[in-house]
Amino acid sequence: FSDFILLIITSVYFLFTLNSSMSLIGENISAENILFRGEFITWLQSSVVSSGRFVPFSNTFNILLFNITDNLTYFVFLRVIILLLNFYILKKIFYHLKISKYFLFAVIIICYNHAFLNGQYITSFEGDISLLISILFYIDLKRSNRKASIHEHFFTIFLMIFLLGLKESLFGFFVIYTFLKIFFFKNDNLLIKFSYVLVLFIYLCFYYYFSFINIDLNNIYGSQNNEASKLFDISKTSLNYIISFPLLFFMSIIIFTHLMKNFFTREVKFLSIENIYFISCFGYLGVYVFLNIFAFRYVAPLYFLLLPLF
Numbered sequence: 001f002s003d004f005i006l007l008i009i010t011s012v013y014f015l016f017t018l019n020s021s022m023s024l025i026g027e028n029i030s031a032e033n034i035l036f037r038g039e040f041i042t043w044l045q046s047s048v049v050s051s052g053r054f055v056p057f058s059n060t061f062n063i064l065l066f067n068i069t070d071n072l073t074y075f076v077f078l079r080v081i082i083l084l085l086n087f088y089i090l091k092k093i094f095y096h097l098k099i100s101k102y103f104l105f106a107v108i109i110i111c112y113n114h115a116f117l118n119g120q121y122i123t124s125f126e127g128d129i130s131l132l133i134s135i136l137f138y139i140d141l142k143r144s145n146r147k148a149s150i151h152e153h154f155f156t157i158f159l160m161i162f163l164l165g166l167k168e169s170l171f172g173f174f175v176i177y178t179f180l181k182i183f184f185f186k187n188d189n190l191l192i193k194f195s196y197v198l199v200l201f202i203y204l205c206f207y208y209y210f211s212f213i214n215i216d217l218n219n220i221y222g223s224q225n226n227e228a229s230k231l232f233d234i235s236k237t238s239l240n241y242i243i244s245f246p247l248l249f250f251m252s253i254i255i256f257t258h259l260m261k262n263f264f265t266r267e268v269k270f271l272s273i274e275n276i277y278f279i280s281c282f283g284y285l286g287v288y289v290f291l292n293i294f295a296f297r298y299v300a301p302l303y304f305l306l307l308p309l310f
Contacts, residue, residue: 118300126298175200185271285302
């Protein structure tokens with residue numbers, strides 16, 4: 001019953017924050033005007049390839065619903081369902097790690113930050129990423145100490161492919177994820193590890209064919225070139241993320257310190273699945289830092305991974 005009340009409160013809170021930005025209540029607004037503006041209706045072609053974008057699965061959930069109705073209310077309920085399912089998976093993660101007594105604090109921390117408020121809107125993909133990466137994390141946690149079943153393996157590959165098609169920054173995440181699983185994780189067999197490499201290779205081929213050969217070097221990823229040094233840009237963007245999310249930075253320092261202490265005191269150099277996900281988060285955020293791109297919503301998926309780890 002307490003879980004049900006928590007979900008209701010979270011839903012109401014989300015609807016109020018959404019209404020504050022879009023004025024949903026009491027107005028008849030076309031979903032097409034807010035979601036697509038005439039340029040994101042065709043699935044698999046919602047990428048500005050000239051700037052290096054390659055997001056063929058962006059707006060997938062919205063487009064599937066858009067084919068049924070143009071009523072904005074349905075889209076709002078879709079986002080609520082995705083959000084509640086995300087918190088449900090997060091709670092499963094907390095129960096699996098035997099830290100369920102901290103779940104309420106995690107919900108409060110997630111809801112009350114800029115990343116959540118900017119990443120859960122209808123036109124953002126970070127809400128979808130948060131859900132899918134949480135599901136992937138939960139599956140990996142469940143099979144970290146046993147042999148993976150065939151359906152779990154295929155579902156993991158499916159999630160990797162879908163996530164890569166939502167945001168290019170997930171490539172940085174999965175490169176580190178795959179590298180660590182190959183060399184520092186003992187439970188997955190060689191065929192599973194090879195399949196991760198194959199997915200990344202195929203993604204690179206598609207990215208090269210659809211985006212890389214069309215890139216405008218003066219407008220990479222929508223960020224105009226400037227005359228500042230690359231080191232200065234990286235330092236400035238990193239500082240922006242640290243100042244904007246001090247709690248996340250503090251948690252990362254604590255987790256990193258714990259990881260280093262355990263890793264260097266072990267005779268066998270293997271990493272747990274929790275440590276692999278923590279290190280992979282740097283690959284995800286590192287893409288934005290390297291490209292000198294800052295936005296609050298980009299950090300939203302990290303909360304769903306780092307909070308249970310912390």
